Amino acid sequence: MVPRCRVGFSTVLLLVILQGAAMVLFCSWYVQIGPCDSRPPNSKVHVLLLSSWRSGSSFLGQVFSQHPSVFYLMEPAWHVWTKVQKPGARVLRMAVRDLLRSLFRCDLSVMDAYLPEDHNVSSLFMWSHSRALCSPPACPLTLRDQFSNQTQCAQRCDVRGLQKVQEACTTYSHVVLKEVRFFELESLYPLLQDPNLDLRIIHLVRDPRAVMRSREESAKAFERDNAVVLEQRSPRAAEVQFQVMQEICRSHVRINERAVLKPPPFLKGRYKMVRYEDIARNPLKEINSVYEFVGLKMSTLLEDWIYTVTHGKGKGSKKEAFQITSRNAADVSQAWRSTLPHSKVKRVQELCKGAMSLLGYRTVNSEKEQKRLDVDLLVPREPYQFSWIPAKSQQ
């Protein structure tokens, strides 16, 4: 007699369920270690807006800060640079790097070293510029898809401790930190290789002649930072601005060449250079490509806001060195041509020759050429190509 191999329907069902469960288990395990997508689900994008003083980074910072998906902090390294007595930029850079790493991971405890014992949210440098610190869960004032007002935020959102800041940070898909205190990329390599971070670097540069003019307008505000940039060397007062400018230009070359000419594999596709002048001429186009690079969506509300803040009146205010106001960005970007003496223009061009040619700024050969606004000094750049960002596991 042939043995009957009868398998009941319920047994089949059980087997199917067991197999399904095994598949699920196996897949989740596979996803965790496997090459399908090496980043854990729901992980954040970390953006470092890397720039220098007076280069439009407050504005670009606001473009991030006002986005409903962004947790933004402005210049956290300020705390490091001002806490330590008379240091040089070189000594401080690892401390700055480690500070950024902790902040990207929403660990605010790292600030303890730099803040007074009984600190509040308002102890953070320029805290009220961060929309996230004026919105729930940090503060009930501004809904997350609305635009924050610093003045009102400063009056109503300060609370004791940084618990609320930390809590807020964890609820956003993007953490954006703006820094003006980096002069090289190498110290950031461990962050780029950190499997817990998905770091993108936006390098914002501006015509050094315009930076020079803008720095001179608020020279007092930079004294302390100048000393750190110059490693506490103290040249004649008239020379300080030029020497700092030279350091800034050198750093642009160092950073851009490192990222573009021979990038290590973990840097590929993670660096984007942006020129202030391109943003001033074509704000929406440039900002769209910046958003695309970091994976943020544009909205009509944001488009309207960007239009308003880049098409206001006036040539920029002298008093408020760190304020962004509505002004005509395209005019502001050319203002140096009528106000900076040609002798200074020539000097800056000499000191920043390499940077200007690398970043696409034409030099002028005479005062006449400087003042003729129809002579375009901006070398057009290749249209930005979105490049595929390699998965962490393949680096």
Ligand SMILES: *[C@@H]1O[C@H](CO)[C@@H](O)[C@H](O)[C@H]1NC(C)=O
């Ligand atoms: C923090 O706020 C409290 C009042 O809420 C105040 O007494 C304290 O001085 C503030 N601390 C700092 C460092 O501003």
Ligand SMILES: *[C@@H]1O[C@H](CO)[C@@H](O)[C@H](O)[C@H]1NC(C)=O
């Ligand atoms: C922000 O709020 C202050 C005080 O309420 C107000 O005077 C100012 O006009 C507001 N700024 C903007 C840009 O709405």
